[in-house]
Amino acid sequence: MPGAIWRPIPVNYNSGGISPRIVVVHLMAGTLTGTDSWFRQSRARASSHFGTGKGGTLYQWVDTRDRAWAQAGGNPYCISIENEGTTNDRLSDNQLDRCAEILAWAHRVHGIALQRADSATGHGLGHHGMGGSAWGGHTSCPGPRIVAQLDEIVARARSIANESAPSFSGGGDTGAPAFPLPTGWYFGPRSGPTASVSGYHGHRDDLRHWQSRMRERGWPLAADGRYGPRTRGVARAFQAEKRLGVDGLIGSATWRAAWESPIT
Template sequence: MARFSGAQWRPIPVNFTRGGQDSVHGVVVHIMDGSLSGTDSWFRNSAAQASSHFGTGKDGSLYQWVDTADRAWAQADGNRTWLSVENEGRGGDSLTDAQLNRNAQVLAWAHSVYGVPLQVTNDPNGNGLGWHGMGGSAWGGHTSCPGSAVRAQLSEIVRRAQVIVSGSSGALEPFPGAQWFKNNPVSPIVTAMGKRLVAEGCSAYASGPGPRWTEADRLSYAKWQRKRGFTGADADGWPGKTTWDALRVPHN
């Protein structure tokens, strides 16, 4: 069994092959051409003959419909060796910031569980983060999926996944974005941040440190910000680029 703890488990009873995942070359990004709730309902209908391992909502919701030990029916010949993420939206849409974060989390998880390299690929026989249309007719002929706007965001998904993976080692990488901690209260990067705060002398850091960002953590971070001389918006307990860069640099 392989289920991502960061996703809401919503198993479907039909439209997948049990135990059919041969290996995992990477993660394929799709666009739903509809809503998350509508896709969730459609995948439960045997007439759909379609499914996906994961799905995101524009608001940052993340579902897992199919265990990654099983084969989802998402990209025809690509089903045997690729995981799939359907994203709420329609052709021409870009992914929201929350969706980018969720796709990055799935990719980082696939990297840790299956060794998927953190890179963009346009090769159906390659490895990394791919897109539905790259498989051509063998993958169902959906050459416009997920659209040029989403394809242009694939490198950003990889970058965010690299931040997550780097965070799990206790190192702080470049600032992941203003919304990161609000959209990702549970993340290895929170653990890495906690370790840095402890190294800065914040022995009472609320998480201990741990992987979950809480209001107590925000207050602890605000205390560190003030200790380092920050004021105003730079001392509100939310990471910004200025205070993040200061935390990255060891200070006694």
């Protein structure tokens, strides 16, 4: 990331294997210098993509194309930020700026939504504790005082990205979560560009997210994370209603419309 001091570590990460959709805020319970030293030791079995100091120093330890070891089961879809401080601290104004810059950059590079994520199935900016046991059971990290600052980070990131908080008329909802598949891919039958991912367990939660949103809009659809005849039928009918290309495939336009188009 431009502006970050590149401090690559030789251990404690996996090359590749990440599709980011959440930026996760952590608390070091220590110093930036100490954390930098710790991540370089094999016995640490831990790392983070980024780290901020109270004075505004920003380190990057792991490329965001690679998995940092910061939140266990969340590592395949999370970009992590460790922040200098101790229990019950708040982030300094400098740290808020650095976290906002990371979120705005991740939005531009990885399509991560400029919004709060409040669970492991969400999209946007979240915190370590929200992942519960699946993310290592660190439910007190980064602490309530920092969690209360997350909305401020999102607001600053939107300002950096020159984007206002989304607003839609006619019964629509707030902005859509970032589409979870690469450009040009879609949820659909096991053919075409989705052959390697359609029905793949790692994407079921994402398809379930779209199905749940469609249920909220009044469509008769089970949120089971499976692309079957019912899901295809609802997708086709929805596409026809919104004057999208009618093919029953859930690509980025059909995904966004589930949140952003008016509910009629």
